[in-house]
Amino acid sequence: MSNEVSLSKKKSKKGIPGSLISIIVVLALGAGIFMLFRDTTPPTISISPDTTELGKASTVTVKVIDEDSGLKFLKIEAIQGQKRILLWSKNFTGKIMQTEQEIAIGENAIKEGDFTIEITAKDTSIYPFGAAGKASAERAYTLDTTPPRIFVQSHTNNLNQGGCGLMVFALSEEAPKAGIQVGERFFPAYLQPGGNGKFVYQCMFAHPWDTSVADFKPFIVASDTAGNSAKRSFNYHTNARTFRRDKINLSDSFMERTIPEFQGLVPNQGSLLDQYLYINNTIRKENRAKLVEFSRETSPTMLWNGPFARLPNAANRARFADARDYMYQGKKVDFQTHLGLDLASLKHAPVPAGNDGKIVFADFLGIYGNVVVIDHGLGLQSLYAHLSSINVLKGDMVTKGQIIANTGSTGLAGGDHLHYGITVAGIPTQPFEWWDGTWIKYNITSKLD
Template sequence: MKKEKKSFPFSIIISVLVLAVMGVGCFMLFRDTTPPAITIQPESETVGLATKFTVTVQDSFSGIKNVEAVLISGNNTIPIFSQKPSRTTQEVQENFTLKKGVIPDGPFTIRVSSRDNSLYPFGRAGKSSISKSFTLDSKPPKIYVMTHTTNINQGGSGLVAFALSENVEKAGIQVGKRFFPAYRQAAEGDKNVYYCLFAMPWDTPPAAFKPLITVADKAGNTASRGFPYHANARHFRADRINLSDAFMERTVPEFSRYDIGNGSPLEQYLTINNKVRTMNRAQLVQLGLDTADEILWKGAFVRLPNAANRARFADQRDYYYKGKKVDHQTHLGIDLASIRQAKVPAANEGIVVFADFHGIYGNCVIIDHGLGLQTLYAHLSSIAVAQNDNVSKGQIIGRTGTSGLAGGDHLHYGVILSGTPVQPIEWWDAHWIKNNITSKLQ
């Protein structure tokens, strides 16, 4: 007779596996001696009703058993939220804002407590609690306009002085999509005085010009108000630019550092005149933030000596190639022509914020004169200053040339307010500066 083979009971195998899994689980639960990690945002101590709070609780070992958050103001403890997530949850995140009238302005505390699923020792190791103190400020800043009626021309500049009830995070004048920052000058009693140079952009007629002082404090409270002004319309002349093959063949190679494609010289030129021009002008906005918060200039700005005007501010340029219109752009400066490689003086005192090749502007120097006011000198053949140099009025900063998109040796001279080009002629006029700018300063 054959002996029967005894098989190992399958139920025993299952039991061993179950016990093993339970053993591993128990080991993990008893092994976890690290309590949940808790963070409370924001970092700022001063908050407002619009401030977003974020509570994050993490436990990557035994998981989160419960989370509770409360707000403590004076003797009052107010529940914010309470959660009991599933056993496998390793992260809980809650966002919330403060409701108006729940607590008064002033100091308060947010306390968050959490416990994980750890059993070691008897659950005491898996508890954590943190508190963070804040100050609630729900009142928007008050704005006091200090200047009388501002007379401003389309394409031109203006200045408004105003005071605020507190030192704020952001202040300035909003004109459509453009923002002109204001700069704090001093504190007078309980008020903070700000100066703001702003523009009525060349592309904004009086009917569309609606400037507003806008401010935001550290708690996120915002306020805005208008101010008295008189806007004057200006008409800008039309100009025609005829493109030649010789001009494009000479000009385009200088832009090989940009992505202008591999098309014909005309296609590459149009890419420069549009894509690169847009990029360069966007950079002017960023450079406009690199400014002193005080006035650096003194008196009227000086002009390139013995130079004739070759193009005016805001000329509406149509570009033609072989008799066909191929492009349209606005010329946002004044072209001044003298002798070849004429010495270029700094228009006024200031600090050099840029001295390098700048796309369509070629070799270019930009000088900051404070409060967002900057002058631009383009198409230079050579540069005699460097970034961060202090310059005086009349100091030679370079020589005229044909770099960039220049048809001949000349200086493209621009005046820029916080990245927006404005009419340079105003700043050459000492009477205009006195009547429209310095007379409004406190």
């Protein structure tokens, strides 16, 4: 009996029987083999960008994913003619499920012209013997390292500070971005039809009122589809202008009358003055940004003809670029620049369209009240503000002298008048110039002949 107990204890000390261990090992090996053989899906490869033209500064991004067994090998090559150029390769260790590589094209031995990016990738699967784990992809590109050449055609450019001008230039190729850069401001140029194989552009640009003559340095700039950029200066002369200073006295009664028109746009907190200053600053900036947005809805060709029409029998009030100090109870509380002409006539006087064009906005616009904006082409637009009524709709075509609205006192207006503005690429400019047929002839239309 004691011997049987002893044998039973010995058996329990041995633990799991050998046959069971063998079964576990076989199962583990089987599971491992299954994991290796079950991956029959090759890695997925993506290549960007989708564009076909690349420049010297361009990059190609390759992304490879294998979510089953993981990546084993990746090779990126460029094929140009009979030549293969190794751009990048790597053997992976560990469980690498995806990788993304950015290749700088200009840093390799690829020459200008057509070439192909070819990708070869393998994962760690062995079914059947690795064939299912291979993937390849390719994409054709053209390398263009030559920037556009700029040919100046308008050799005489006379401007006034706050005024504008027209530049005509040609490019050696069509460019998605072309225009004149003035500091941080960009004035787009527009490709003209009927160039007889030439890429001729017209560009309305301005010497902004807030840029001194010393700081005014315009450049023609152009970028092609491959991202190659060119920049060129040109001959010009500009005249400094001195703008008036003015004071606006704010009263509680004026603010009580105007602020309710901005209901829903102004936080209902703080004093009357706090709310007015919010309108005069924050909303003013938003409204001026809208003028830049409107300028993008422009015709690539001129829609207008001849001098612009002026509000009949109107007296000049505030001038363009008047520097205004806002006073409240004897103290200066704000400063803004008045970027248009205030013209006073009879109450609710009919407002004529300054010239032929297309209505791009006809609605309420913050500090300007009820507004009409007419596009005249090439980014040139006229603005009619503080209107009591509007007679046109967005999308309407209008002719010079056509009655589009009536004067009023909506927005931040102290009384019935027309705020008349001229913008180029959304930047306010001096309206006086556009009433002067001689100025238009020598500075605009003569360059089109």
